[in-house]
Amino acid sequence: MANKNRDLVFTLKNRCRVCYTCVRECPAKAIKIINGQAEVLNERCIVCGNCTKVCSQGAKVYLNTIDRVYSLLENGRKNIAIVAPSFPAEFKEISNHKIFVSMVRSIGFDIVSEVAFGADLVAKKYRKIIDKGTDKCFISSDCPAVVSYIEHYHSGLVKDLVPIASPMVAMSRVMKKKYGDNINVIFIGPCVAKKAESNEVDEMLTFTELRDIFEKKKITQIIVKASEFDPPLGGKGAIFPISRGLLQTAGITDDVFDGNIIVAEGQNNFQEAIKEFDDGLLRSQHLELLSCEGCIMGPGMSQNGKQYARRILVSNYVQKKINSLNEWDWQKQIDEYIDIDLFAEFEPKHKSLEFSDWNEVQDVLISMGKNNPKDHLNCGACGYESCEEHAVAIVQGLAENEMCLPYTIEKLHNSVNELAVTNDKLSSIQQALKQSEKMASMGQLSAGIAHELNNPLGVIIMYANILLEEAPKDSQIYKDLKLITDQTNRCKKIVGGLLNFARKNQVNSGKHNIIKFAEQSVQAVVVPKEIEISIKSEDLHDPYAMFDHEQMTQVLTNLIKNAIDAMSTGGHIIIKLEEDQSDVLIMVKDTGVGIDQESLDKIFEPFYTTKSIGMGTGLGLATAYGIVKMHKGKITVYSNNNPEKGPRGTEFKISIPRFQ
Numbered sequence: 001m002a003n004k005n006r007d008l009v010f011t012l013k014n015r016c017r018v019c020y021t022c023v024r025e026c027p028a029k030a031i032k033i034i035n036g037q038a039e040v041l042n043e044r045c046i047v048c049g050n051c052t053k054v055c056s057q058g059a060k061v062y063l064n065t066i067d068r069v070y071s072l073l074e075n076g077r078k079n080i081a082i083v084a085p086s087f088p089a090e091f092k093e094i095s096n097h098k099i100f101v102s103m104v105r106s107i108g109f110d111i112v113s114e115v116a117f118g119a120d121l122v123a124k125k126y127r128k129i130i131d132k133g134t135d136k137c138f139i140s141s142d143c144p145a146v147v148s149y150i151e152h153y154h155s156g157l158v159k160d161l162v163p164i165a166s167p168m169v170a171m172s173r174v175m176k177k178k179y180g181d182n183i184n185v186i187f188i189g190p191c192v193a194k195k196a197e198s199n200e201v202d203e204m205l206t207f208t209e210l211r212d213i214f215e216k217k218k219i220t221q222i223i224v225k226a227s228e229f230d231p232p233l234g235g236k237g238a239i240f241p242i243s244r245g246l247l248q249t250a251g252i253t254d255d256v257f258d259g260n261i262i263v264a265e266g267q268n269n270f271q272e273a274i275k276e277f278d279d280g281l282l283r284s285q286h287l288e289l290l291s292c293e294g295c296i297m298g299p300g301m302s303q304n305g306k307q308y309a310r311r312i313l314v315s316n317y318v319q320k321k322i323n324s325l326n327e328w329d330w331q332k333q334i335d336e337y338i339d340i341d342l343f344a345e346f347e348p349k350h351k352s353l354e355f356s357d358w359n360e361v362q363d364v365l366i367s368m369g370k371n372n373p374k375d376h377l378n379c380g381a382c383g384y385e386s387c388e389e390h391a392v393a394i395v396q397g398l399a400e401n402e403m404c405l406p407y408t409i410e411k412l413h414n415s416v417n418e419l420a421v422t423n424d425k426l427s428s429i430q431q432a433l434k435q436s437e438k439m440a441s442m443g444q445l446s447a448g449i450a451h452e453l454n455n456p457l458g459v460i461i462m463y464a465n466i467l468l469e470e471a472p473k474d475s476q477i478y479k480d481l482k483l484i485t486d487q488t489n490r491c492k493k494i495v496g497g498l499l500n501f502a503r504k505n506q507v508n509s510g511k512h513n514i515i516k517f518a519e520q521s522v523q524a525v526v527v528p529k530e531i532e533i534s535i536k537s538e539d540l541h542d543p544y545a546m547f548d549h550e551q552m553t554q555v556l557t558n559l560i561k562n563a564i565d566a567m568s569t570g571g572h573i574i575i576k577l578e579e580d581q582s583d584v585l586i587m588v589k590d591t592g593v594g595i596d597q598e599s600l601d602k603i604f605e606p607f608y609t610t611k612s613i614g615m616g617t618g619l620g621l622a623t624a625y626g627i628v629k630m631h632k633g634k635i636t637v638y639s640n641n642n643p644e645k646g647p648r649g650t651e652f653k654i655s656i657p658r659f660q
Helices: 021-025 050-054 066-073 097-106 116-131 144-153 155-160 167-179 207-216 245-250 267-278 307-324 327-337 358-367 387-395 405-470 476-501 514-523 549-565 620-630
Strands: 009-011 031-034 037-040 060-062 078-083 111-114 183-189 203-206 261-265 286-290 510-513 531-536 544-547 571-580 583-590 634-640 649-657
Touching: 009 037, 021 031, 021 050, 050 060, 066 183, 066 203, 066 207, 078 097, 078 167, 097 111, 111 116, 111 167, 116 167, 116 327, 144 155, 144 267, 155 267, 167 183, 183 207, 203 207, 261 267, 267 286, 358 387, 405 476, 510 514, 514 531, 514 549, 514 571, 514 583, 544 549, 544 649, 549 571, 549 583, 549 620, 549 649, 620 634
Parallel strands: 078 111, 078 183, 183 203, 261 286, 531 571
Antiparallel strands: 009 060, 031 037, 510 544, 571 583, 583 649, 634 649
8 A cells, every 4th residue: 555654755955956946836835945955844745746846957856656566566466557537638649548548558557447437426426515505615625735735734624625535536446346455556647646645546656657667668659559448437527637627527617606616726826715715705615726737737747738738638538538428338337336435534734833932033034134124025035925934934944044035145245345355354464474575585684784794884984084083174085084984874874774674673662652752753853844744643542552662763753754755845744643452553644746556565675765866775664664573563555646546645554562
């Protein structure tokens, strides 16, 4: 016997993509998203198979039962195939249904009968219930997916299901009455839910599985001889698989004026009809419900079939069947099996998920940036109809925040921005590292040069001064010796600068007021009257820091002098003092001509200067760089020399730890 509790629909994880189509199309919301993968919750699944139809990647598949059928065919029992009346819609290439019957026989079936006869019996039972004219209204029970949905999620309506078995179960009972219990009954049809509908059927094949068997066994129209279905033969019940097929078979009208039947098909429509029926809005109406757009569009059919073209195929088959039907024989068979018990019992299963605290849902919405109803876009990209439904699913453990497309896009934008900032920082650090490596190498070279030159220069200065004292002041020799001492002293200063750059000096830190330090540094520089200097310290709450006053004065005065030299026609220098966590910041900004990019890359290198010959040695900024590094700080520069890009000018920024 078929196991109603087996897992019938599942995910091929290597194919699952982040699209949430299955979530959107699942009427039972039996899909759980885990790390972007859609997992089928079989305890909630109604086996409608809709997810297998809509998944473009083929990640949702249903259980293949071909091997199980093969095992049944070999167990020694009489094997009976009962075929759903929607077969003409699937096998349109087979023009004669008798050829199709023979192809099914060739698989190994002893009997091939049609479920249309079971549909005839069921339709008569339905007609009797409707004709009673009682106040009670019923919901049709021939679609197993709809029945499962009501049992799980509208269990209060189980009592309203028509207590009649489906045509498949009805035909199975007919076969057992005709051939006894020692038989295998295999249903062949378009519906995956049939695999879990009833234990009265031993196994079920979909039409696509039947196609696979034909192909594997190489069963074609050419190799078989035509044969008719085994009796009892169906009549008008063959129209059962198309929309309103049950009503037409039973001769019931759903005319808007005279009838009291509402027909709803498709996952959205049948859900809405059940909801309104449950809310008491349709209590005067019977419901004829189908999970698909008629059984001709079931998930066990080949993909991409056209609904109305399939409907025509079934209608044409039914017309031919009715025209050739021996009504006397058909009625005789109906009379023979009319007393078969077609009672069906359904039970509530209460699978609805509940959440205990609405505040949790609100917290989830806020975490996704949905702070008020205006933020609820309800775009449906997550697979849920509204943002609230999505948040509820997250609380229930069925969904993830990342399923929200606007939230994910915003998160992605933030990540991109953060990555850009991190990339800028990394680029800056890499540049600083290159500069440090370059400065370290040049520092070693400079230290060696300074050490070797310092002693000879001292000897030259000493003997030049001795000779200078002995020479007459009005002589040419005195003038020449004076030039020698001046230029040698200049060389001595350059060597001193090299020593400072090479970090050979020690940092003698003390606690100093950085505001007073800035004021004293400004006073130590001769400032032309056309240049204005201002000190801004509004953002400096604690003015005290540890640094070497003399060395840092050398740095700041050098920056001020460079700024003055860059503003030959006048301008404004701003010295801004700030703090940043454990650092103090000193910014020197001028409105000068600016520095080009090529020079910016070399500005801290020794002997590199943008000044004219004789106006600078190129050691000032290199020395400043070394002093700042000795204070475990950093010095950066920004400059613009292109008026089209904004105001021209240069800004140096020094950052040193508050406590050394």
